Amino acid sequence: MYNLGEIAQALGAELIGDPDLQIQGLAALDKAGETQLTFLSNPRYRKSLAETTATAVLVQPEFKELCPVAALVVDDPYLAYARISNWFDQRPMVAEGISKGAWVDPKAEVDPTARLAHGVVVEEGAIVGARVEIGPNTVVGAGAKVGDESRLGANVTLYHDVIVGKRCLIHSSAVIGADGFGFAREEERWVKIHQIGRVILGDDVEIGACSTVDRGAIDDTVVGNGVKIDNQVMVGHNVVIGEHTAMAGCSASAGSTKIGSRCTIGGGAGLSGHIEVADDVHLSGMAMVTKSLTEKGVYSSGTGIMPYQQWRRNVVRFQQLDKLAARISQLEKAMKDKG
Numbered sequence: 001m002y003n004l005g006e007i008a009q010a011l012g013a014e015l016i017g018d019p020d021l022q023i024q025g026l027a028a029l030d031k032a033g034e035t036q037l038t039f040l041s042n043p044r045y046r047k048s049l050a051e052t053t054a055t056a057v058l059v060q061p062e063f064k065e066l067c068p069v070a071a072l073v074v075d076d077p078y079l080a081y082a083r084i085s086n087w088f089d090q091r092p093m094v095a096e097g098i099s100k101g102a103w104v105d106p107k108a109e110v111d112p113t114a115r116l117a118h119g120v121v122v123e124e125g126a127i128v129g130a131r132v133e134i135g136p137n138t139v140v141g142a143g144a145k146v147g148d149e150s151r152l153g154a155n156v157t158l159y160h161d162v163i164v165g166k167r168c169l170i171h172s173s174a175v176i177g178a179d180g181f182g183f184a185r186e187e188e189r190w191v192k193i194h195q196i197g198r199v200i201l202g203d204d205v206e207i208g209a210c211s212t213v214d215r216g217a218i219d220d221t222v223v224g225n226g227v228k229i230d231n232q233v234m235v236g237h238n239v240v241i242g243e244h245t246a247m248a249g250c251s252a253s254a255g256s257t258k259i260g261s262r263c264t265i266g267g268g269a270g271l272s273g274h275i276e277v278a279d280d281v282h283l284s285g286m287a288m289v290t291k292s293l294t295e296k297g298v299y300s301s302g303t304g305i306m307p308y309q310q311w312r313r314n315v316v317r318f319q320q321l322d323k324l325a326a327r328i329s330q331l332e333k334a335m336k337d338k339g
Contacts, residue, residue, distance in 0.1 A: 001022050001023065001024050001035075002022070002023050002087060003019060003020050003021060003022055003023070004017060004018065004019050004020070004021045004023065004055075004056055004070060004072070005019030005020065007023060007037070007056075007072065007084060007087075008072055010083075010084065011058075011072065011074060011080045011083060011084060012074075013058070013072040013073055013074045013080065014061075014064075014071075014072070014073035014074075015070070015071075015072055015073075016064055016067070016070060016071040016072075016073065017056060017069070017070025017071060018070065021055055021056065021070055022035055022055075023035060023036065023037045023055060023056065024036065025037075025088055026038065026081070026084075026085060026088050027054065029045055029048045029049065029052055029054070029057070030045075030048040030051075030052070032052060032053065032054030032055075032057075033053050033054065034053065034054075034055060035055055036054050036055060037054065037055065037056050037057075037058070037072075037084070038052065038054045038056075038057050038058070039057060039058035039059070039077040039078060039080065039081040040057055040058070040059050040060075040063055040077055041076075041077045041078035041081075046063070046066065049063065049066060049067060049068075050066065050068060052068065052069060053069075054069055055069060055070060056069060056070035056071065056072055057069060057070070057071055057072070058071075058072045058074055058077035058080050058081055059071050059072070059073060059074075059077055060073070060074070060075065060076075060077060061073055061075075093115065093133065094115040094116070094117045094133045094134065094135060095115065095117070096115055097115065097116075098110065098114070098116045098120075099116055099117050099118045099119075099120065100118075101117075101118035101119055101120075102116040102117065102118065102119065102120040102121070102122070103120070103121050103122070104116070104120075104122040105122060105123050105124040105125075105126070105142075107124045107125055108122045108123065108124060108125060108126045108127070108128070108140075109126070109127045109128065110122060110128040111128060111129050111130040111131070111132065111148075113130045113131045114128050114129070114130070114131065114132040114133070114134070115132070115133045115134065116128075116134050117134060117135050117136040117137075117138075117154075118136050118137075119136045119137035119138075120134050120135075120136070120137070120138050120139075120140075121138075121139045121140065122140045123139070123140065123141050123142040123143075123144075123160070124142045124143075125142050125143040126140045126141065126142060126143060126144045126145070126146075127144075127145045127146070128140065128146045129145075129146055129147050129148040129149070129150070129166070130148040130149070131148060131149045132146050132147075132148065132149065132150050132151070132152075133150075133151040133152070134146075134151075134152045134156075135151075135152060135153045135154035135155070135156070135172065136154045136155070137154055137155050138152050138153070138154060138155060138156040138157070138158075139156070139157050139158065140152075140158050141157075141158050141159045141160040141161070141162065141177065142160040142161070143160050143161040144158045144159070144160060144161060144162045144163070144164070144177075145162075145163045145164065146158070146164045146168075147164055147165045147166035147167070147168065147203065148166045148167070149166055149167045150164055150165070150166060150167060150168040150169070150170075151168070151169050151170070152164075152170045153170060153171045153172035153173075153174075153209070154172045154173075155172050155173045156170050156171075156172065156173065156174050156175075156176070157174075157175045157176065157177075157178075158170075158176050158177060159175075159176065159177030159178060159199075159215060160177065161177070161198045161215075162176050162177040162198060162199045162200075162201075162215070163198065163199070163200045163201065164176070164201045164205075165201050165202045165203035165204070165205060165225070166203045166204070167203055167204050168201055168203070168204065168205045168206065168207075169205075169206045169207070170206075170207045171206075171207060171208050171209040171211075171231070172209050172210075173209055173210045174207050174208070174209060174210065174211045174212070174213075175211075175212045175213075176199050176201070176207070176212075176213045177198070177199045177213070177214075177215045178212060178214055178215065179194075179195040179214065179215065179237075180195050180214035180215060180216065180217055180221075180236055180237020180238070180255055181214070181236065181237070181255065182194075182195060182217050182237060182255075193217060195214070195215050195216065195217050195237060196216075196217070196218060197215050197216020197217055197218055197219050197220045197221065197237070197238065198215055198216060198220045198221070199213050199214070199215050199216070199220065199221045199222075199223070200220050200221070200222045200223070201213075201223045201227075202222075202223060202224045202225035202226070202227065202243070203225045203226070204225055204226045205223055205224075205225070205226070205227050205228075205229075206227075206228045206229065207229045207233075208229055208230045208231035208232070208233060208249070209231045209232075210231055210232050211229055211230070211231060211232060211233040211234070211235075212233075212234050212235065213229075213235040214235065214236050214237040214239075214255075215237060216237050216238045217237050217238055217255070218238075219238055220238075221235065221236075221237055221238055221239050221240070222239075222240045222241070223235070223241045224240075224241055224242050224243035224244070224245070224261065225243045225244070226243050226244040227241050227242075227243065227244065227245050227246070227247075228245075228246040228247070229246075229247045230246075230247060230248045230249040230250075230251070230267070231249050232249050232250050233247050233248075233249065233250065233251050233252065234251075234252035234253070235247075235252075235253055236252075236253055236254045236255035236256075236257070236273065237255045237256070238255050238256040239253050239255065239256065239257050239258070239259070240257075240258045240259065241253075241259045242259060242260045242261030242262070242263065242279060243261045243262070244261055244262050245259055245260070245261060245262060245263040245264070245265070246263075246264050246265070247264075247265040248264075248265060248266050248267040248268075248269075248285070249267050249268075250267055250268045251265045251266065251267060251268060251269045251270065252269075252270050252271070253265075253270075253271040253273075254270075254271060254272050254273035254274075255273045255274070256273050256274045257271050257272070257273055257274065257275050257276070257277070258275075258276045258277065259271070259277045260276075260277050260278050260279035260280065260281060261279045261280075262279055262280050263277060263279070263280065263281045263282065263283075264282045264283065265283050266282075266283050266284045266285035266286070266287060267285045267286070268285050268286045269283045269284070269285060269286060269287040269288070269289070270287075270288050270289065271289045272288075272289060272290045272291075275289065275290075275291060275292045275293075276292045276293075276294070277289065277292070277293045278293055278294050278295060278296050279296060280296035280297075281293050281296055281297065281298075281299065282297070282298045282299070283298075283299050283300070284298065284299070284300040286301075286302050287299060287300055287301045287302065288301050288302065289301075
């Protein structure tokens with residue numbers, strides 16, 4: 001439990017209200033009750049602000065007079081909420097030390113402050129840093145390295161020689177360092193190209209549940225500092241992702257693509273292989289990128305939602321576009337010849 005004075009000081013917020021009011025948790029604006037802190041980040045929810053029963057609300061300066069309860073006034077309420085949310089995170093931690101049910105190879109190095117749950121396997125030559133937390137049944141492969149203060153959830157697989165930076169968070173069932181999709185065609189069969197590169201994750205990277213980052217074929221797959229990857233995302237071999245880029249759920253990048261820094265990849269978006277995406281590019285959901293994007297900005301592709309019958313008619317017209325374009329060219333030429 002924290003009082004509003006403590007929270008205001010931590011956030012650098014202007015406090016309007018009693019600094020001794022107690023806060024026990026966080027809640028959404030329309031559901032928050034007594035002893036809970038909430039926030040207003042979207043003006044569309046002003047009505048909920050007037051009706052809130054929360055103890056206090058994080059608000060922008062223009063809304064502080066409209067707040068019926070104590071207010072913590074900040075420039076960006078959502079960012080302030082994000083910063084304070086860790087105070088109320090009650091997730092269970094792995095017990096201190098190495099569980100009796102874990103197995104650590106004699107030639108591996110595990111810092112004394114690390115926490116290893118039941119079923120963890122740390123293979124030969126692996127290094128686990130200080131204050132690392134590893135959940136049940138996770139495998140740290142031979143020669144892999146896990147940086148200080150990183151956390152691996154249950155059933156994570158780090159293949160051999162994977163490097164994980166400091167303060168990373170890898171959620172359950174993520175697979176880091178599996179073989180990339182590399183094959184050469186020999187008549188009617190495929191010949192496997194053995195993937196001999198690594199995966200290198202920078203510091204402060206987060207990877208969602210059931211996501212996959214493939215190892216490089218020859219060079220490394222590299223995920224820069226501060227990158228955030230959602231659940232069920234696919235990162236192909238030899239992909240390079242710049243710092244502080246975010247990829248939403250079910251997005252995917254084929255191999256050898258270079259994605260810039262501070263990009264956002266919308267849910268379900270796909271990037272073809274062997275292309276480059278500039279810094280500060282933002283792809284909307286379901287976008288399909290088939291060529292390099294050299295200028296920053298927002299890009300979209302595909303069609304927006306529409307009634308089914310209208311969609312069917314548009315599909316027919318789309319199939320007629322080539323013929324229509326040819327007819328227009330012929331008409332333009334005929335008009336030019338007459339002129």
